[in-house]
Amino acid sequence: MMHASITHILAGTSFRRERLLPMNGRVVVRRGQLVSPIDVVAEAVLSPEHLLLDIARGLDTSAGEADRLLQCKAGDEVGEGDILAGRLGIGRRVVRAPYPGRVMVAGEGQVLLQLDGQPQELKAGYPGLVVDQIGERGVIIETTGALIQGVWGNGHINYGLLSTQTATPDALLTVEQLDVSLRGTVIFGGICRDEQVLRAAEDLPVRGMVLASMDSALVPLALRLNYPIVLIEGFGHLPLNTQAYKLLASSERREAAINAEPWNRLAGTRPEVILAAPSQAARPLHVTGTDFSPGQTVRVVSRPYQGQVGTLAALQPGLSRLPSGLSAPSADVRLENGETVLIPLANLEILI
Amino acid sequence: MPTSLVDADLILALDIGTISTRAILFDVVEGRYRFLGAGATPTTADAPAGDISEGVRRALDQLEEITGRRLLGPDGQLAIPALPDGTGVDACVATVSVGPPIRVVAIGLLEDISAESARNLAATTYAEVLETFSLNDKRMTATRLDTLLNLRPDLIVVAGGAEGGASESVINLLEAVGLACYVLPREQRPEVLFAGNSALVRSVKDTLGNLASVHVAPNVRPSLDIEQLAPAQPALSQVFRQVRARQMRGIAEIDRWTGNRLTPTATAFGRTIRFISKEYAQTHKGVLGIDVGASSTTVAAGYAGDLTLSIYTQLGLGSSLPQMLRLCKLEDIQRWLPVEISNNELLDYMYNKAAYPANLPLGPIELAIEQALACQAAHLAVRQAMKAYPSALPRVLPEFLPLFEPIIASGSAFTHTPTRGQALLMLLNALQPTGITTLAMDRNNLAAVLGAAAAVAPVLTVQSLDSTNFLNLCTVISPVGQAPFGAPILRIRLTTEDKHETNREVKYGTLEVIKLPAGQSGTLQLTPLHRFDIGLGGAGRGGSLKVIGGTLGVVIDARGRPLRFSADPGRRREMHKKWQALFEA
Numbered sequence: 001m002m003h004a005s006i007t008h009i010l011a012g013t014s015f016r017r018e019r020l021l022p023m024n025g026r027v028v029v030r031r032g033q034l035v036s037p038i039d040v041v042a043e044a045v046l047s048p049e050h051l052l053l054d055i056a057r058g059l060d061t062s063a064g065e066a067d068r069l070l071q072c073k074a075g076d077e078v079g080e081g082d083i084l085a086g087r088l089g090i091g092r093r094v095v096r097a098p099y100p101g102r103v104m105v106a107g108e109g110q111v112l113l114q115l116d117g118q119p120q121e122l123k124a125g126y127p128g129l130v131v132d133q134i135g136e137r138g139v140i141i142e143t144t145g146a147l148i149q150g151v152w153g154n155g156h157i158n159y160g161l162l163s164t165q166t167a168t169p170d171a172l173l174t175v176e177q178l179d180v181s182l183r184g185t186v187i188f189g190g191i192c193r194d195e196q197v198l199r200a201a202e203d204l205p206v207r208g209m210v211l212a213s214m215d216s217a218l219v220p221l222a223l224r225l226n227y228p229i230v231l232i233e234g235f236g237h238l239p240l241n242t243q244a245y246k247l248l249a250s251s252e253r254r255e256a257a258i259n260a261e262p263w264n265r266l267a268g269t270r271p272e273v274i275l276a277a278p279s280q281a282a283r284p285l286h287v288t289g290t291d292f293s294p295g296q297t298v299r300v301v302s303r304p305y306q307g308q309v310g311t312l313a314a315l316q317p318g319l320s321r322l323p324s325g326l327s328a329p330s331a332d333v334r335l336e337n338g339e340t341v342l343i344p345l346a347n348l349e350i351l352i
Numbered sequence: 353m354p355t356s357l358v359d360a361d362l363i364l365a366l367d368i369g370t371i372s373t374r375a376i377l378f379d380v381v382e383g384r385y386r387f388l389g390a391g392a393t394p395t396t397a398d399a400p401a402g403d404i405s406e407g408v409r410r411a412l413d414q415l416e417e418i419t420g421r422r423l424l425g426p427d428g429q430l431a432i433p434a435l436p437d438g439t440g441v442d443a444c445v446a447t448v449s450v451g452p453p454i455r456v457v458a459i460g461l462l463e464d465i466s467a468e469s470a471r472n473l474a475a476t477t478y479a480e481v482l483e484t485f486s487l488n489d490k491r492m493t494a495t496r497l498d499t500l501l502n503l504r505p506d507l508i509v510v511a512g513g514a515e516g517g518a519s520e521s522v523i524n525l526l527e528a529v530g531l532a533c534y535v536l537p538r539e540q541r542p543e544v545l546f547a548g549n550s551a552l553v554r555s556v557k558d559t560l561g562n563l564a565s566v567h568v569a570p571n572v573r574p575s576l577d578i579e580q581l582a583p584a585q586p587a588l589s590q591v592f593r594q595v596r597a598r599q600m601r602g603i604a605e606i607d608r609w610t611g612n613r614l615t616p617t618a619t620a621f622g623r624t625i626r627f628i629s630k631e632y633a634q635t636h637k638g639v640l641g642i643d644v645g646a647s648s649t650t651v652a653a654g655y656a657g658d659l660t661l662s663i664y665t666q667l668g669l670g671s672s673l674p675q676m677l678r679l680c681k682l683e684d685i686q687r688w689l690p691v692e693i694s695n696n697e698l699l700d701y702m703y704n705k706a707a708y709p710a711n712l713p714l715g716p717i718e719l720a721i722e723q724a725l726a727c728q729a730a731h732l733a734v735r736q737a738m739k740a741y742p743s744a745l746p747r748v749l750p751e752f753l754p755l756f757e758p759i760i761a762s763g764s765a766f767t768h769t770p771t772r773g774q775a776l777l778m779l780l781n782a783l784q785p786t787g788i789t790t791l792a793m794d795r796n797n798l799a800a801v802l803g804a805a806a807a808v809a810p811v812l813t814v815q816s817l818d819s820t821n822f823l824n825l826c827t828v829i830s831p832v833g834q835a836p837f838g839a840p841i842l843r844i845r846l847t848t849e850d851k852h853e854t855n856r857e858v859k860y861g862t863l864e865v866i867k868l869p870a871g872q873s874g875t876l877q878l879t880p881l882h883r884f885d886i887g888l889g890g891a892g893r894g895g896s897l898k899v900i901g902g903t904l905g906v907v908i909d910a911r912g913r914p915l916r917f918s919a920d921p922g923r924r925r926e927m928h929k930k931w932q933a934l935f936e937a
Contacts, residue, residue, distance in 0.1 A: 003393060003394050003396065003401075003407075003410065005398075006400075022504070023537070023540065024537060046502075047498070047501065047502045048498070048501060049494075049498055050494045050497050050498055050501075050531075050535075051494050052492070052493050052494040052497070052531075104531075104534070104535055105531065105534060112494070112497075112531060112535075114535070151707045152703075152707060215696060215700070216674075216696075216699045216700045216702070216703040217696060217699060219674075219703065234700075234703070234704045234707055234708075235699075235700040235703040235704050235707075236696075236697065236700035236701075236704065263707060265397075265398035265399065265671075266397055266398060266399070266402075266451070266452070266599075266600075267399070268398070268399025268400065268402060301704075301707075301708045301711065302704070302708065302711040302712075302713075302714055302718070303701070303704075303714065303715070303717075303718055304714065304715060304718075305714075306704065322712070322713075322714055322715075323714060323715045323716065324712075324713045324714055324715050324716055324718060324719035324770065325716070325719065325769075325770025325771070326712055326713065326719070326768060326770055328712050343714070344712045344714065346371075346394075346710045346711060346712050347708070347711050347712060347714065
């Protein structure tokens, strides 16, 4: 049996997500608190600035003598102008803190000062309940709703009411569709091949965009935009799979949260769209690994059937010869159009 | 009991790649190591498993099924040494390439000398050099500290100070490192590898000892004009293991199985190439190895036991694929394609492949794209690696690939092609060898694990370097010179053992094949025309030599160096198809 990768497209589920700073900081929510996707859950100064002050030179003395004249120690918070070292008294030579900050090291004639910086904020990313705190790094959020996992995201987070702008799974999203009524919504579009569409959406502005696919040439622009974009299928002219299409198309005016964080397989993060749903419809998310077996609903993730959903009809024994001439463990997949095709297992993922 | 010739009978080799994990078993049969079987499963570094040992155990399950041997003990651990009931193995070796490049900051005294050597050392493992500090840059200590805190490197490689020429300046450069380690929580502190003046080791340890984990390697720049990377590589491998163990679950366990000899795949691959280069020292040419994988492309060049190892993590065929476009244009990839695909389609393919790196090409168009990408990765990697090769290496012209014998290709991009001809054409296009060389294929992708095995069972390595594992594709003759297309540039006479003669006049711009059955020997009489150089001692010089037939016979690549393609895309594609057809015949 071959270990299978899984993508979730679920109408109603409940699941938990860790939201972590890359380093220790300050968690600003408490256990039991309800959060929206854009609420800040933790913050930290990720790129602090430092000043190394030569106290000995400032006091015109030796390092040893400067250490004896220190008026601060590691861990002290200091304000601008506070005396760091020197003899106290009128007219005495002293070294003052040029900016407010925190003394990190003091000794050997030097003081390392970490300047107060603007903390960077970690957003919740998901609507839900804070069920746990992970030290000073972040929280675990439990959320309930419809879940659609994507293939690519541009790193942003937001939420808003979903507005469907595609009549079919493969419709092109055009600039003409983006009128002022879409301001503040999350747009569900089909395929985007025009950079003007992305720019117009920013001008409105929209709160997010969920697409089946997008030209890869638009990636640099998409990364510069300030609203989240999630691709459900990938790059090029790929129609949306029917499961995701039905779910999104039937969710008009429902609240959609987009966490467009990049897909990091090692870290286990990927772009996700959560549609608000009544909690009683939820069933817990299946997160453990699984093997391929007949009867599973699968999605093909490579050309020429990329994005098509089907049923795994049979696992082929041993290696099968593909049209490319390569041999690989493969399965017969019955696509929704009735066609049965041979697909290598490496190019399939299970839809749950 | 082990035989008198070998250190251990039953040897398990694990190869943990980005896409798949393999478990390979060797045993001694009639005094020689034999391949018993292999199991392969997808690597399980990714979520939800998030533990490479799970994939290893699945591969071992397969191996147990195939060989009928029990390898895991009742506790679920690999039994080493083997238990009295026969469960287990005598030794385990492993290579690993899965994981993101380790993040490195290089420090040296002078930007173009020791700092460059620090960068070069980092480039011999799966690493990305994010920043360099040297005396040449005038940043203040606090600015360097901020840079380190911002970048969060996994490793800091420090070089500097020629032997006998101690310099306190190296210690001064470490001030920011010490402060960064002080400020960072212990679990986020970088490892520090000092490969500078050995007289400074104590000072470095005194400066950083309590704050950072300091590793010491032999000086990579013992004098101003000598760079020695190879002696420092074992220490770098050790640090790599530690960083990976911190990043990935399961690494530490597998490392224990190997007796703390888990080796980066590229390092192990380089070890095998170095070993082969000793065997081929009498040719006075180097041995070139190229391995194109999902995480990186590795180029290893050995010259009589000296190795130049270059690893390009931005040239992998997996999740980093779009990064290739930082080094070339889409048109550079298009030139290898025999099928018509727009630049947009090609770019989309690269991005989709990055999202699903394990995907296999389903049809001929996808296969052509994958082969073009592999070709470009190999081409870029070799062009870059060549810059570090010793100038004394024999070569036809300085701008072309030096003379190598043999050239060995590894990695599934080459070894899993539907036909050997496709692999050969990719190699000829990507590497553009000159003179006369043998092209060989590591057909079971064992070169790296054999390199790892050399540490515990050198006999296994020696005995496995044969045609069972290294398939002779062909002898290729690549004349270099100037002539009008279509002009005769080389006369060839091949005389087989049974005195059968084949005569050929090769025209400039062509690719030709002379049949010589695999394993059969023959004598080539070569007469270059128009002062073409075939690597036999100068322009216009010919001669005779013995050759052994490869799978594809003897190939004459008279297409010129560097390869030039028609500006007309349709004509260029037709040429590719014609060349492919030549090897399919």
